[in-house]
Amino acid sequence: MNKIWWAIVPVLVILFGLLGYGLTSNPKHIPSPLIGKPFPVIEGKDLNGNKVTLGVVNGKPTVVNVWASWCAACRLEHNVLIRGSRRYGDKISLVAINYKDELADAKAWLRQLGNPYLWSFHDLAGRAGLELGVYGVPETFFVNKQGIIVEKISAPLTDAQFSAGVALMSK
Amino acid sequence: MIKKIQKRLLMIAMLGFSTAVFSSPVNEDPIERQMLDIAAKLRCTVCQNQPVSESHSGLAGDMRNLITEKLKQGNNEAEIMQFFVDRYGDYVLLEPPQSGNGTLLWVLPPLLLLFAMIAAVMMMKSRGKNQTSSPVATLSDADKERIRLAREIDAGESKNSKETQ
Numbered sequence: 043m044n045k046i047w048w049a050i051v052p053v054l055v056i057l058f059g060l061l062g063y064g065l066t067s068n069p070k071h072i073p074s075p076l077i078g079k080p081f082p083v084i085e086g087k088d089l090n091g092n093k094v095t096l097g098v099v100n101g102k103p104t105v106v107n108v109w110a111s112w113c114a115a116c117r118l119e120h121n122v123l124i125r126g127s128r129r130y131g132d133k134i135s136l137v138a139i140n141y142k143d144e145l146a147d148a149k150a151w152l153r154q155l156g157n158p159y160l161w162s163f164h165d166l167a168g169r170a171g172l173e174l175g176v177y178g179v180p181e182t183f184f185v186n187k188q189g190i191i192v193e194k195i196s197a198p199l200t201d202a203q204f205s206a207g208v209a210l211m212s213k
Numbered sequence: 214m215i216k217k218i219q220k221r222l223l224m225i226a227m228l229g230f231s232t233a234v235f236s237s238p239v240n241e242d243p244i245e246r247q248m249l250d251i252a253a254k255l256r257c258t259v260c261q262n263q264p265v266s267e268s269h270s271g272l273a274g275d276m277r278n279l280i281t282e283k284l285k286q287g288n289n290e291a292e293i294m295q296f297f298v299d300r301y302g303d304y305v306l307l308e309p310p311q312s313g314n315g316t317l318l319w320v321l322p323p324l325l326l327l328f329a330m331i332a333a334v335m336m337m338k339s340r341g342k343n344q345t346s347s348p349v350a351t352l353s354d355a356d357k358e359r360i361r362l363a364r365e366i367d368a369g370e371s372k373n374s375k376e377t378q
Contacts, residue, residue: 175300
């Protein structure tokens with residue numbers, strides 16, 4: 043009789059352990075399979091109609107931020123990006139993907155809140171977004187000089203996350 | 214009579230003719246069907262547990278368009294599914310994969326059931342064993358004497374009752 047409990051108790055402990063892990067982990071955090079993979083090279087146009095290419099920009103570690111004027115959370119994180127661009131200056135390239143947005147709205151947004159980006163890739167149809175596994179804005183990719191995605195944040199960025207991402211890119 | 218039958222036959226024939234004319238075959242785009250089949254297996258990543266085929270969200274629409282586009286380019290279902298898995302992870306699949314981390318999900322429930330059954334059988338067996346092997350209460354000499362007396366009285370009483378009858 044007692045011998046059976048020696049088998050049952052560990053199984054129960056493991057099951058409850060898994061349950062506890064499932065209940066305490068964040069269901070909204072979905073690990074990106076893109077981390078460690080090369081950032082896809084995508085050509086397109088910026089908000090002014092100039093040709094731009096997503097990927098490593100100017101040979102520097104590159105932060106790619108996905109935003110839209112219709113996205114409330116993007117407004118929250120905008121100051122983080124402005125502070126980040128001031129802090130790291132030309133050590134990094136900060137570019138953006140303007141995701142499923144009207145040109146006029148996007149331009150007005152940047153005029154109002156300030157433009158920390160070198161340029162914003164205009165992704166009207168959301169094709170670049172699909173290519174990058176974007177499922178919501180804002181999202182931010184940290185790409186090292188070799189073009190490898192070292193970090194992806196699928197939430198409004200914090201100052202700490204920005205710094206941590208830059209540290210990862212510079213490794 | 215014959216005329217009546219002829220009339221009826223003609224009517225039946227015309228009925229057949231009319232359905233043939235009015236029912237045109239449903240124009241279903243095979244690519245559309247294929248696209249929906251694939252989309253039904255993909256999770257709309259911005260919704261709560263809804264397939265891409267049923268969601269009205271913008272992202273699901275984009276994904277459907279991309280599937281259609283890729284089908285027209287000649288990509289097969291496996292290639293298209295892989296495209297999404299590469300970018301969104303296994304999470305995008307509504308049915309967890311039967312390899313890698315997903316194996317655990319498929320293997321664990323039957324294993325647990327088997328374990329529970331073995332445990333149940335073992336428990337029942339040990340319970341049965343306990344009952345047979347538990348020491349049988351032994352009667353003391355005094356008990357035996359009391360039983361003997363009780364039986365004697367019992368036998369005497371039944372004799373008496375028979376006699377009075």
